Amino acid sequence: MEKFHNIGTSADWLVMLFYFMFVMLFGSYFGRYNRNTKDFFFGGRRFTWWLIAFSIVATGVGSHSFIKYSAMGFNNGFSSTMTYLNDWFFMPFFLFGWLPIVIYTKVQSIPEYFEKRFSPSARFLATILLIFYMVGYIGIGFLTMGSAMLPMLPESFVLFGSNFPVTLMGVVTVIAVITGIYITFGGQTAVIFTDLLQGVVLLFAGFLLFFLGVSYLGGFSIFWDMLPAEWKLPLAHFNKPSGFNFVGIFWQDGIAGSVGFLFMNMGLIMRFMATKSVDEGRKAAVFNVLFMLPLSAIVVGNAGWIGKALSIEFPDLVPPNTVPDQIFVVVANIVSHPGVFGFIMAALTAALMSTVDTLINATAAIYINDIHRPLIKAYSKRVNTVKETDKKELFAARIASVAITILGVISVLAFKNFPTIYEAHGYFHSTLTPPLVVAIFLGAFWKRFTPSGVIASFVSGVALMILGSNYPAALIGPFDHGIVMDSSHPYTYIRALYNILVCLSIAVIITYLDTILRNITAKWKKSGTDRKITNILIPVTVIFFLLTSLNITNMPVSLALALINSFLISLIVTSRVKYDAVRNTEGLTVWSIQKAKEIFKGSKINEAEGKTVKVKFKIKTDDNSDTVNFSFTEMEDMAAEVGDLVYISDARKYLGGLKSVHSVYGEPHGEKGIVYITEDHLASGLFNKNRILVAEKEM
Amino acid sequence: MPSFYHTWLPFIYLYGVGGVFFVLGLIFAIKSNALNLKKKKHKYWLRVLIFGYLYFMFIHAFFTIAALYW
Numbered sequence: 032m033e034k035f036h037n038i039g040t041s042a043d044w045l046v047m048l049f050y051f052m053f054v055m056l057f058g059s060y061f062g063r064y065n066r067n068t069k070d071f072f073f074g075g076r077r078f079t080w081w082l083i084a085f086s087i088v089a090t091g092v093g094s095h096s097f098i099k100y101s102a103m104g105f106n107n108g109f110s111s112t113m114t115y116l117n118d119w120f121f122m123p124f125f126l127f128g129w130l131p132i133v134i135y136t137k138v139q140s141i142p143e144y145f146e147k148r149f150s151p152s153a154r155f156l157a158t159i160l161l162i163f164y165m166v167g168y169i170g171i172g173f174l175t176m177g178s179a180m181l182p183m184l185p186e187s188f189v190l191f192g193s194n195f196p197v198t199l200m201g202v203v204t205v206i207a208v209i210t211g212i213y214i215t216f217g218g219q220t221a222v223i224f225t226d227l228l229q230g231v232v233l234l235f236a237g238f239l240l241f242f243l244g245v246s247y248l249g250g251f252s253i254f255w256d257m258l259p260a261e262w263k264l265p266l267a268h269f270n271k272p273s274g275f276n277f278v279g280i281f282w283q284d285g286i287a288g289s290v291g292f293l294f295m296n297m298g299l300i301m302r303f304m305a306t307k308s309v310d311e312g313r314k315a316a317v318f319n320v321l322f323m324l325p326l327s328a329i330v331v332g333n334a335g336w337i338g339k340a341l342s343i344e345f346p347d348l349v350p351p352n353t354v355p356d357q358i359f360v361v362v363a364n365i366v367s368h369p370g371v372f373g374f375i376m377a378a379l380t381a382a383l384m385s386t387v388d389t390l391i392n393a394t395a396a397i398y399i400n401d402i403h404r405p406l407i408k409a410y411s412k413r414v415n416t417v418k419e420t421d422k423k424e425l426f427a428a429r430i431a432s433v434a435i436t437i438l439g440v441i442s443v444l445a446f447k448n449f450p451t452i453y454e455a456h457g458y459f460h461s462t463l464t465p466p467l468v469v470a471i472f473l474g475a476f477w478k479r480f481t482p483s484g485v486i487a488s489f490v491s492g493v494a495l496m497i498l499g500s501n502y503p504a505a506l507i508g509p510f511d512h513g514i515v516m517d518s519s520h521p522y523t524y525i526r527a528l529y530n531i532l533v534c535l536s537i538a539v540i541i542t543y544l545d546t547i548l549r550n551i552t553a554k555w556k557k558s559g560t561d562r563k564i565t566n567i568l569i570p571v572t573v574i575f576f577l578l579t580s581l582n583i584t585n586m587p588v589s590l591a592l593a594l595i596n597s598f599l600i601s602l603i604v605t606s607r608v609k610y611d612a613v614r615n616t617e618g619l620t621v622w623s624i625q626k627a628k629e630i631f632k633g634s635k636i637n638e639a640e641g642k643t644v645k646v647k648f649k650i651k652t653d654d655n656s657d658t659v660n661f662s663f664t665e666m667e668d669m670a671a672e673v674g675d676l677v678y679i680s681d682a683r684k685y686l687g688g689l690k691s692v693h694s695v696y697g698e699p700h701g702e703k704g705i706v707y708i709t710e711d712h713l714a715s716g717l718f719n720k721n722r723i724l725v726a727e728k729e730m
Numbered sequence: 731m732p733s734f735y736h737t738w739l740p741f742i743y744l745y746g747v748g749g750v751f752f753v754l755g756l757i758f759a760i761k762s763n764a765l766n767l768k769k770k771k772h773k774y775w776l777r778v779l780i781f782g783y784l785y786f787m788f789i790h791a792f793f794t795i796a797a798l799y800w
Contacts, residue, residue: 109793116789119782120748123755126775127764255800261732263797265790266740277740285748313775321782325789476758624764640770 038364039183043373050377051209054225076305077680080314082687083306087299087319088230088327096175096386097237097331097379099453101362102355104335105342106451107275108262111335115328116265117285118293118320125293126313128475128621133300134309135627136618141295141471142401148474148619149482150608151405156489157467158401164463165297165394166435170442171456172387173210176380177203177443178452182360183376203443206380210387211436226385229378230323236378237330243366244337248344257340273517274454279524283461287527291464294471297393298386307678307688308729334359337366355451391435398431399424454523461527462500466492469534477542478616482608483601484542490572491597492534494579498589499529501582541601552606565603572599632730634674641670643727645682648718651707658697660707661726666699669728673698676729679706681722692716693729737794745787752783 103111138144141161146154177199187196195201248254255263267277292299293316303312338358341349353361363375403424415423449455466489473480499506503521507529514525522529541548555561575596579589618627628636644665651660659677661669671677673696680691692712700707706726708716718724756779759765766772 109797116786117744117748119786120751121755122782123752123759123765123779126779127759128755128762131764260797261736263793264732264736265793265797266744267736269735269739269743271735278743281740281744281747285744286751310771317778317782321785621758621762621764624762638769 038360039372039376040369042369043183043376046370046373047377047380050374050381054229054381057225057228060224076693077307077678077691078305078311078688079684080306080311080318082227083302083311083315084318084323085230086224086226087302087315088226088233088323096172096179096383096452097334097359098175098179098356099451099456100328100331101333101335101338101359102451103275103453104332105338105353105355105358106335107267108258108339109265109332109336110267110275110277111332112325112328113266113277114280114284114288115324115331117281118289118324120285121289121293122317122320124472124476126316127624129294129471130303130312130316131309131624132475132619132621132627134304134312135624135631137631140397140400141297141300141467142397144619145470145474145485148615149485150604150610152604152608153470153482153485153489154401156486157470158397160463160467160489160493161295161297161397162394164291164295164467165390165397166438166442167445167459167463168296169387169390169394169435169439170446171452171459172383172390173203173207173439174199174443174446174455175452176206176383176387178356179360179376179379179383180206182357199447200440200443203440206384207436207440210384210391211433226389229382229385232378233382234326234330236375237327237333239371240363240366240375241329241333241337243371244333244340244362247366248337248340254337254340257343258336262336262339270511270513271515273515274450274520274523276514276524278512279514279522279527280457282528282531283457283524283526287464287468287531288460290468290472291460295464295467297397298389301393301396302389307680307691307693334362338362341365387439391432391439394435395428395431398435399428403427403431449520454520458520458523458526461524461530462496465496465527465530466534469531469538473535473538473542474620476621478612478620478622479542479545480538481542481545481605481612482610483545483548483604484538486604487541487597487601488534488538490576490600491537491593492530494576494593494596495533495537495590496530497580498582498586498593499526499533501589502586505586537597541597544598544601545605548601548605551602555606561606565606568599568603572596572603575599628730632676636730637670637672637675637728639670641728642668643725644668645723645725646704646706647721648679648706648708648713648724650713651709654697655709655711656697657694657709657711659694659709659712659726660697660700662701662703662705663699664703665706665726666696669726671696671728677726678729679708679712679716679724679726681716681718682725683722690717690719692718696728731798737798741790741794744790745783749783 100111133144136144136147138147142154142158145157180202181197181199184197184202187194189195245251245254248257267275267280270276270278303315306312306315335358338349338353338361341362342351342353348365349361359379360376364372367375446452446455446459449458469488469492470485474485503526504516507522507526508516510528510532511522511525514522516522552561555564575592578584579593579596582589584592617623618630625636644661646661646665659679661671666672669677675696676693677696678691678693680686680688692708692715694708694712706724712718756765756776760767765776767776
């Protein structure tokens with residue numbers, strides 16, 4: 032394989048340096064809008080759809096990066112885009128199921144949903160799995176950034192007379208330090224605005240590269256004719272080769288990946304939660320999937336396609352055996368001038384940084400919400416004021432961000448030995464997403480799904496997944512759709528189908544056994560032995576899990592142990608967890624969205640459709656409650672009633688809701704065109720005096 | 731000429747198996763009333779969802795035909 036070093040000139044490095052400084056200053060400016068942990072993590076639920084849609088571009092493109100799609104484009108052609116065009120199938124589930132559930136239940140993290148829907152133990156297990164997933168994702172981001180920078184750096188450098196080799200892990204560590212510093216002082220509002228800027232720059236840089244590449248080759252028709260027909264097909268071969276085939280990638284990315292990305296990627300969900308309403312979140316998601324992802328597919332993959340054409344026409348310039356993960360940098364350098372190359376590289380690395388910092392921010396949110404707060408609640412005797420708590424949590428969030436960054440760097444070690452980043456990411460997705468994907472999916476869409484089902488699926492599902500890794504030919508083989516097993520990386524993608532099926536089967540079977548489980552545990556309770564029996568069963572299940580996952584026995588025994596274990600675990604859960612099938616599902620499944628809305632609002636929903644109105648504001652001094660008062664006329668125009676929820680924002684649309692506030696309609700008055708707000712609304716809405724405000728009924 | 735395994739089989743599998751998930755999602759949303767077709771806004775969203783499915787189907791079909799015959 033042909034490896035490159037020292038690509039680029041000092042002009043490119045200067046452009047990159049200035050770009051990074053500009054982005055960091057831009058982010059710091061918006062960092063001042065963080066006043067508490069809610070703003071630090073969620074940006075205060077105030078933004079309009081277009082701002083969030085563009086800010087998602089950098090996150091989506093960064094995570095599904097230039098490097099890996101260019102590598103796949105170089106190896107396989109236009110089919111490298113297929114993972115960008117297969118997210119639509121789950122949109123009905125997302126737009127009308129998961130998104131409203133997450134927003135209306137006001138959960139601050141996915142594990143919190145598991146506690147409300149199932150039990151604290153389900154939350155604990157979901158937290159562990161989710162943190163693994165997020166840290167792994169951060170690791171992939173760091174690995175990609177390191178791979179992008181490495182060809183631009185020398186093979187080694189001399190410092191104080193000693194020669195230091197430039198290694199991938201060294202580059203990753205330096206990048207992690209820069210990322211960690213930025214996110215620690217930024218927060219979600221800063222991330223949203225830097226991503227907005229970077230999303231636009233990224234699209235521009237990607238299309239610029241495509242235009243320069245096609246021009247370099249002599250025009251689009253020459254470029255098109257140069258590529259063989261197989262390379263121009265939008266979907267890969269059904270089951271060949273094992274490193275890149277349609278059916279494996281469909282299950283790994285189209286199913287597990289799409290659900291993982293839309294339903295459990297806290298970085299993305301937090302963006303949707305930062306929109307001013309559920310409907311704005313829907314608009315952002317639809318716009319992103321329909322328009323931004325297809326454009327992003329061209330942006331991220333085109334360097335590989337251009338590279339392939341160059342390798343046919345100029346094999347001395349781009350050898351066909353170039354390391355695929357370096358093709359983006361190699362092509363960008365060939366087709367662009369000094370300085371322009373620096374700009375493209377800056378856009379790429381800054382976008383990757385956006386992805387990583389979004390994920391770090393999201394993981395810190397999970398830490399605060401699902402580990403820090405429960406621990407403080409359990410062990411701290413001191414009662415703090417809201418302000419004190421918030422200050423402490425903000426500090427803890429910043430420390431957590433640093434720790435997560437370090438874990439992300441360490442996780443790079445697990446991925447760096449795959450042939451390409453694409454395969455590393457594919458393996459990661461197929462392995463880590465299925466248990467959570469199944470749990471979230473059944474939790475949100477199947478009322479009957481029980482805590483014993485979810486916990487058995489987490490524990491025994493993971494054990495069966497590990498067993499599948501240990502015996503791929505026997506266990507994953509039956510689902511391989513004709514894919515030939517590569518013994519060094521067996522069933523990188525199609526393992527997702529096996530993993531989903533085992534988790535789903537356990538979850539469904541255990542849930543259907545609920546009556547039997549209840550009868551058994553009821554007998555234990557009646558005889559007063561329930562505590563004793565479950566105390567014995569807990570270590571037994573731990574031993575069974577270890578025997579299965581550490582591959583100590585042979586396959587049939589391990590398989591039997593995993594299945595018996597799922598039954599024992601469900602007995603323990605049924606006996607110990609207090610679960611009310613009505614209380615634990617109300618507003619928490621798609622079947623009770625209306626109830627979720629009522630819980631969110633605190634009263635009956637006013638479904639009448641009203642208009643938006645423009646008003647000037649005055650400060651009320653006599654009333655400090657969280658209410659705003661409009662005139663009778665505006666209340667009528669908005670079809671609003673006292674007690675309904677209202678969203679007020681600065682009328683300047685380009686602000687995208689940055690200056691806005693949510694409140695409740697108070698008693699109306701007679702001054703047409705005036706809204707009375709409190710000093711608190713003025714401060715949190717960041718409103719400017721004499722500016723016109725726009726108001727609309729939220730629900 | 732690339733084989734059926736590289737051209738239309740992935741297309742059929744994608745929109746067949748993916749379509750099952752898509753239709754299930756619509757059924758769940760409508761049956762649960764989360765997508766309430768009595769509301770004007772929700773009717774619009776249903777049209778958007780169906781359009782999206784056909785839109786991606788068209789993109790893939792168009793590029794497959796372009797790769798083979800253009």
